[in-house]
Amino acid sequence: MSAVLTASIRDLCTADHRNDPTILAGWLRNKTPEMVLQMFDNPNAQLFVAEHDGMIAAVGCLNGGDEIGLNYVDPAHRFSGVSKALLAALEDRIRQSGATRARLTSTGTARRFYLASGWHDAGPGEDDRGMLCYPMEKSL
Numbered sequence: 001m002s003a004v005l006t007a008s009i010r011d012l013c014t015a016d017h018r019n020d021p022t023i024l025a026g027w028l029r030n031k032t033p034e035m036v037l038q039m040f041d042n043p044n045a046q047l048f049v050a051e052h053d054g055m056i057a058a059v060g061c062l063n064g065g066d067e068i069g070l071n072y073v074d075p076a077h078r079f080s081g082v083s084k085a086l087l088a089a090l091e092d093r094i095r096q097s098g099a100t101r102a103r104l105t106s107t108g109t110a111r112r113f114y115l116a117s118g119w120h121d122a123g124p125g126e127d128d129r130g131m132l133c134y135p136m137e138k139s140l
């Protein structure tokens with residue numbers, strides 16, 4: 001999971017981090033194997049993986065009942081539909097928790113993906129450690 005998160009950020013989100021070493025280091029700091037293990041101990045977090053041929057193709061996380069905290073595809077599996085499937089599964093879990101609205105903060109890289117999946121902007125873009133991020137939500 002750590003390797004997928006790291007490769008996805010490093011290789012797919014260059015429009016966001018612009019290969020700035022300080023931004024990249026800050027983003028990757030909590031994606032190490034040790035930090036991912038700690039996520040499993042967080043009672044507020046639910047972690048998900050999508051597998052393809054026994055390999056982890058994408059990683060997702062829900063925070064609380066209604067927030068998508070992580071949604072990252074392995075670069076080798078981009079545009080294969082795996083993230084659409086993972087997003088649908090995350091939205092289903094949120095629906096099952098009783099929430100009628102889901103929320104997330106999108107990267108610039110993923111914003112069109114979410115717009116195409118029925119999400120909309122929930123406010124203006126926000127600066128996060130030198131990157132512009134987009135609060136979004138979706139009625140379920």
Ligand SMILES: CC(C)(COP(=O)(O)OP(=O)(O)OC[C@H]1O[C@@H](n2cnc3c(N)ncnc32)[C@H](O)[C@@H]1OP(=O)(O)O)[C@@H](O)C(=O)NCCC(=O)NCCS
Binds near residue numbers: 009013077081085
């Ligand atoms: C955003 C992300 C999860 C999408 O995953 P993906 O593998 O590209 O998406 P899928 O193959 O499952 O879905 C593809 C669909 O989304 C659309 N899509 C995906 N990324 C897109 C983009 N950047 N721009 C436009 N459309 C996009 C495709 O057109 C396709 O639609 P279609 O099936 O109707 O033709 C992936 O690009 C990613 O992990 N990016 C880096 C990490 C990131 O930014 N994560 C989000 C954190 S909030």
